[in-house]
Amino acid sequence: MNTHDRAVVFHEHGGPEVLKFEPAVDRPLRSGEVRFAVSAFALNRGDLMFLRGEYYTIPELPSRLGSEAAGIVTAVAPDVTDFRVGDRVSSLPFFTVQHGVQGTTATVPADYLAPTPECLDDIEACSIWMQYLTAYFAFQGASRVEEEDTVLVTAAASSAGLGALQVASLLGARTIATTRSTAKAELLRAAGATAVVHPGSRSLAATIHEVSGGRGVAVAFDSLGGDSLNGYAEHLAPGATVLGLGMLSGRLPTIPMAAMCRAEAVFRPFSLFNHMARADERRSGVEFVRKAVLAGLRPRIGATFAFQDLVAAYHAMESNRHVGKIVVRCPASEGVENSL
Known part of the structure; x- marks a missing residue:
């Protein structure tokens, strides 16, 4: 592992200000795990609830954060056969107290990892799942x-x-x-909306009657x-x-x-x-998204931030001014760990 690797960690519940950049813990991989160098990770509103101790899973402090990241595999546990060092991968949504992907390196269960389609860059890859x-x-x-x-x-x-x-x-x-912003109406139509209800538009009732x-x-x-x-x-x-x-x-x-x-x-x-906890449903969902992406489905990226600006990125999410995913870019990792 690169000695300069950093993990996003929090030691107390609160807002984005409690987040810290700390040296990543270099522990041996457990059965079924994969480690990868993170090039980009995406933010989600659930991260903020997790940070405040209000989500489905309550963090054990100190805790890492986040579940969507993309990068390159640097190590695999001996019992992992689906991934190899050097593979481009992205993590699937999950919440456990042992794992969190925000940082320059991440370790996740192989069951919650997917190959990155060649048609996506890493900013897009961490934004689809x-x-x-x-x-x-x-x-x-x-x-x-x-x-x-x-x-x-x-x-x-x-x-x-x-x-x-x-x-x-x-x-x-x-x-x-529906949206509270008239300025976002065209973006929503471009995303596939048949009709958009916003301040100044036809009423929701009239729109439902017409569209349906x-x-x-x-x-x-x-x-x-x-x-x-x-x-x-x-x-x-x-x-x-x-x-x-x-x-x-x-x-x-x-x-x-x-x-x-x-x-x-x-x-x-x-x-x-x-649904993600059930392996058969997880596989069917990943296959649906994979096929849709290969056929041209793409996420809208609302904004990208540098690694050191993570707190500002979360504040941007809280402001509700963006449209689409907020993604944080990570510094390039140096070196590749040998397979375990």
């Missing part, structure tokens, strides 16, 4: 999006929202995107929480699924029971990680 696997499992696992269904995506300018628009379009669905031909929303991909569902509950298709992905509003979702009962709709809390 979270958003596209979230959308895939939302639309082909937690719900079943069919061709010509109408899919509603709230907070659609987020990286998860953009991924949902792109994947729903690949599945043949009609998509309605009066049938209503079959699947809602709702990251807002709070009162968001109340804005479209009366316009759900019979048997609709509402996927609760987050609380960007800062509040738990409220459920309008009468409207949900009339539509015989289901509200389903959704987490990508429930």
Whole structure:
């Protein structure tokens, strides 16, 4: 391992300011693990919740952070046969207390690593899995999006929202995107939105009626929480699924029971990680994304930051001014470790 390798570590819960750059721990690889030199890693809102001790997995302090990175394999455990030193790879979304990929080197289970398609650079490679696997499992696992269904995506300018628009379009669905920014409307249409609802546009109700031909929303991909569902509950298709992905509003979702009962709709809390934990689903999701990328699917990169500007990168995420993924570039690693 390069003696100059650094890991992003936190010793206490808090905001981005508690993050520190520390020497990476040079420990022997455990069974099934792969180490790689990181050239770029992507930020996700879940990182901030993990940092504050509010996520699905509670960190054991001190802890590393992050689950999406790309780079080159530098070492493999003896029982790993799918990867070799020198392979270009990117890590799949996961949250454990033992692993974290933000830094100049990362060690992850081989089950949560994928070969990087030749058509992607490392900035793109570290930006595809979270958003596209979230959308895939939302639309082909937690719900079943069919061709010509109408899919509603709230907070659609987020990286998860953009991924949902792109994947729903690949599945043949009609998509309605919501955003608080009129300036982002064209970007959302370019990402596949059939229609965009924003301040000054037609109402959400009128848009749903027009796009769905009066049938209503079959699947809602709702990251807002709070009162968001109340804005479209009366316009759900019979048997609709509402996927609760987050609380960007800062509040738990409220459920309008009468409207949900009339539509015989289901509200389903959704987490990508429930699906990623199952090997068969993980493989099917990775294969779907791989084929889509080879056919031309690309992530939108909202901004890139230098390694030393990581805290500023997280503040940029918190500002909600960007559209697409925020990626941090790492200094080039020197030397390659021998296979173990």
